[in-house]
Amino acid sequence: MKVTICIGSACHLKGSREIIKEMQDLVSARGLKDKVDLNGAFCSGNCVKEGVCVTVDGTLFSLKPEECTEFFEKEIVGRL
Amino acid sequence: MVTNDATILKVKHDVLREVAKLAWEGKLEEGRDEMPYKMIPGPQAQFRCCIYKEREIIRQRVRLAEGKCPSGKDSMNVVQVIGAACEECPIASYVVTDNCRKCMGKACQNSCNFGAISMDDTRAHIDPSKCKECGKCAQACPYSAIAHLERPCKKVCPVDAITYDEYGICIIDEKKCIQCGACVHSCPFGAIGTKTFMVDIIRLIKAGKRVVAMVAPATEGQFGPDITMASWRTALKKMGFADMIEVGLGGDMTAAAEAAEWAEAYKEGKKMTTSCCPAFVNMIRQHFPTLLDNMSTTVSPMCAVSRLVKERDPGTITVFIGPCIAKKSETLDLNIQGNADYALTFGEIRAMMRAKDVELEPEENSYQDSSVFGKRFGNGGGVTAAVVQCFEEMGEDIKPEVMKCNGAAECKKALLLMKVGKLPADFIEGMACVGGCVGGPSKHKAETEAKKARDTLIGKADKRKVLENLEKLGADKVHMHRN
Numbered sequence: 001m002k003v004t005i006c007i008g009s010a011c012h013l014k015g016s017r018e019i020i021k022e023m024q025d026l027v028s029a030r031g032l033k034d035k036v037d038l039n040g041a042f043c044s045g046n047c048v049k050e051g052v053c054v055t056v057d058g059t060l061f062s063l064k065p066e067e068c069t070e071f072f073e074k075e076i077v078g079r080l
Numbered sequence: 081m082v083t084n085d086a087t088i089l090k091v092k093h094d095v096l097r098e099v100a101k102l103a104w105e106g107k108l109e110e111g112r113d114e115m116p117y118k119m120i121p122g123p124q125a126q127f128r129c130c131i132y133k134e135r136e137i138i139r140q141r142v143r144l145a146e147g148k149c150p151s152g153k154d155s156m157n158v159v160q161v162i163g164a165a166c167e168e169c170p171i172a173s174y175v176v177t178d179n180c181r182k183c184m185g186k187a188c189q190n191s192c193n194f195g196a197i198s199m200d201d202t203r204a205h206i207d208p209s210k211c212k213e214c215g216k217c218a219q220a221c222p223y224s225a226i227a228h229l230e231r232p233c234k235k236v237c238p239v240d241a242i243t244y245d246e247y248g249i250c251i252i253d254e255k256k257c258i259q260c261g262a263c264v265h266s267c268p269f270g271a272i273g274t275k276t277f278m279v280d281i282i283r284l285i286k287a288g289k290r291v292v293a294m295v296a297p298a299t300e301g302q303f304g305p306d307i308t309m310a311s312w313r314t315a316l317k318k319m320g321f322a323d324m325i326e327v328g329l330g331g332d333m334t335a336a337a338e339a340a341e342w343a344e345a346y347k348e349g350k351k352m353t354t355s356c357c358p359a360f361v362n363m364i365r366q367h368f369p370t371l372l373d374n375m376s377t378t379v380s381p382m383c384a385v386s387r388l389v390k391e392r393d394p395g396t397i398t399v400f401i402g403p404c405i406a407k408k409s410e411t412l413d414l415n416i417q418g419n420a421d422y423a424l425t426f427g428e429i430r431a432m433m434r435a436k437d438v439e440l441e442p443e444e445n446s447y448q449d450s451s452v453f454g455k456r457f458g459n460g461g462g463v464t465a466a467v468v469q470c471f472e473e474m475g476e477d478i479k480p481e482v483m484k485c486n487g488a489a490e491c492k493k494a495l496l497l498m499k500v501g502k503l504p505a506d507f508i509e510g511m512a513c514v515g516g517c518v519g520g521p522s523k524h525k526a527e528t529e530a531k532k533a534r535d536t537l538i539g540k541a542d543k544r545k546v547l548e549n550l551e552k553l554g555a556d557k558v559h560m561h562r563n
Binding site (some may be wrong): 004007008010012013020023024027028033037038039040041042043044045 | 397
């Protein structure tokens, strides 16, 4: 599964690095390294949204750092 | 330095500088639409058919400078085609030129196994639908009358990733592209470029974040014998970077970790490859996935230094600066923890400097974090030399056979041999650019032009040993593997 997290400056300031760190930790803690491929993306121009732009297999989400764990369970683990 | 796109390098640089300037001033939103008119005031076209096309090209270049796809179509590739700038070069590969005398020997016709050559009124003619592009006719002609026309972009691509659409516009097959950037400066119309992180970095510096620059080992010598690492540090600090560190130190770190890994593999009789060149890593991943187990798990010098910087000061944003384009793709691989957040080319950082009226000034070198071996990591053979030095320092009596691949074509050949189990060496040192990183696509000077200055600068460095250096700087505790 391809998960893409925007690393542009707008998303950076909304906490994209926190989300990346947490996702990296969750992926390794769950032993999902072979299943989940984490990618950075240049700004896709959706900066107006409140959260960080994250796409899971092509579907765009807007994610806040505090929602990361819940999101990971539902949208990533839930889709595997 | 002679490149195919020398005359348009200025245009490319002007766009980067203007975009950087607007970003520094916080006026990009209002200024971006004006740029094509500012840069192409008209009324006469200078390079293309009309000013409208020229302006559209500028508009697409601005998008690229901002890190967006030029055409508006979303794609993940770092290397992008500027569609409006592509001149749809003719595709017919072998063509008969005026040199043809329609001679009686007809070696061309006789050499063709596909019946593709006929004679028209004045010269031989090649039927493109029958021609298999074997090139025998061109070799056979005693007048050198048959030319091999190949698109410059396609010709340099080591992985055959370049095709065209039905209108002849260049397309990059993103599944094949290893982001090496060889095509970028091969295009005589400047129609291939790369997304940049310039605007993001400027915004983060302006937002008061701690941003640290990490300068590639290939840097020394690129800007003459007087531009030292201290010159870089001064200039980067003037721009708002919190600090600068040389990635040569990461070269030391990678060499030490790789030496330990290789020593073990050597004793087991397992063949391995290096993993520091991102385009080489991409080549293995995309074209030789069965060899992934043979690829060293040691992280690149860029990642090593980034981890060190982040360990010393958590929350720091790390930015790599060098002659490499593929490094941008390495920063986008988030499966590796703690890697550099962003990567810039020499051209991009210089545009950012000029936009702020900062220049690299000659300065006595007062800064050295890396051993000479780490500094030489950016030269072909440099990785092997550093690893061998570490063997010596570790007291390992190992003399491995290393196939040092100079450029992507040699890398491909070695990987093919490894894949079929016929590699006549123990290890592969893979460097996708000829000459090593110093020959990278975004180099400022060609390897030969920069060599003297590089040797002078590196010659002045002290002769510290690799492992001692790491211990002294506390760089020996950093986790050095991918996982």
